[in-house]
Amino acid sequence: MYENGEDSKQMLIEDSIGRKILDAAIEIINEEGYENLTIRKVAKMSGCSNSAIYMRFEDKDALARAVAALYAKPFLRLMDDNYKEEDSFIQNMNRIAKAEYDRIQEMDSESVHLQMVYRGSLPQNENPFLLRLAGYLENAAATGEIRTGDYLEMAYVLAGSFWGVAYMLKSDQNMEQEMAYRILDTQNRMMLHGLEIEHNENNFWNILRSKGVDVDKALERMKGNKDAYKSFLVEFFDDPDFAALRESLGENNTSDAFEYAHGLKGMAANLGLDAVYQPLSKLVEILRQGSMEGAMDAYKQVCDACKVVTALL
Incomplete structure (x- = not known):
């Protein structure tokens, strides 16, 4: 008998009858809801016998769990697609939460409930979702964003917590997407904060x-004055030359864009912003030649x- 996600995956590969059964169950759940799923209906829609x-x-319930396991796979892909190592943990969690919430909105309430029950x-030590999230937490601890722990x-x-809130939001017929995002x-x-994020x-x-x-x-350049350094960082990212650079690039004005990019490059170097300095240097060299080829990619x-840095300020 098939009981879990790996079994369901294997079924899709090897068992054509099992695939028909699962496809029929998914269609019934999508169209009529879990409460109307019956073995008799699955048999009729799939063309398979009850004994099969x-x-x-x-x-x-076992059939529903197999369906839930298949529904779960896209959520793992969403986690992978929306996690970026260079971003802070809270940025990653917000991005993943929004992507998963959008996916949940496409599902009926019973399917969401089944997904929660399945997970x-x-x-815990075999749950791919928790293991993936635990890895993200471990990365965050390594950079000092959170405490170490279990x-x-x-x-x-x-x-x-996410699934509880997401299910509640889905149940609210008047909930607008942007409001849901803010709540998440x-x-x-x-x-x-409850997990003792350190600041x-x-x-x-x-x-x-x-x-x-x-x-x-x-x-070292600022003689150890951390307050001044932090203030300079904030001022740098608020510098109007960034907007002027964007405008000049939009107008294909390589001369003005070069001046703005060159000035920002120097400030980035003084502030130790190596990750910002490097693409600015690339942009400066492109503009120095009076060319726009590759300029917008470098600007991006x-x-x-x-x-990456402004999220921390």
Whole structure:
């Protein structure tokens, strides 16, 4: 009999009858809801006998678990597609939460409930979702964003909280997407605070270092004045030359764009912003030749590098 996600995956590869049964069950759940799923209906829609179904699934619940396992696979892909090592943990969690919420919105309520039950039925140390999230937490701890601890337990708390809130949001017929996103963002921040996210001064500088900022070299230039350095960082990213650079590039004005990019490059170097300095240097050399070829790609790299640091300020 087929009981779990791997069995369901194997069924799709090897068992054509099992595939018909699962396809029929998915269609019934999508069109009529889980409460209207019956073995009799699955048999009729799939063209398979009741005995063929019972040979593979003990009962309706076992069949539903197999369906839930298949529904779960896209969520793992969403986690992988939306996790970026260069971003902060909260940025990653917000991005993943929004992507998964959008996927949940495409499902009926019973399918969402089945997904929650399926995930809860898996042992923690065999649950691919928790293991993936625990890995993200471990990475965050390595950069000083959170305390060290039982990452699997932390993942369990975060995942349970997300699904509870997401299910509640889906049930609210008047909930607008942007409001739902804000609620998920607030929920993430509250949960992370509960997991003792550290925001002390030492961790701030360590996180900057982990993002490629040469903090020590910059502080040496400023004689160790951390307050001044932090102030200069904020001012740099608020510099109107960034907007002027974008406007000049949009107008294909390579001369003005070169001047703005060159000035920003110098400031980035002084502030130890190596990850920003490198694409700015690339952009400066392109513009020095009076060319726009590759300029917008280099500018995008500058913007991406800036976002990594500004998220921490």
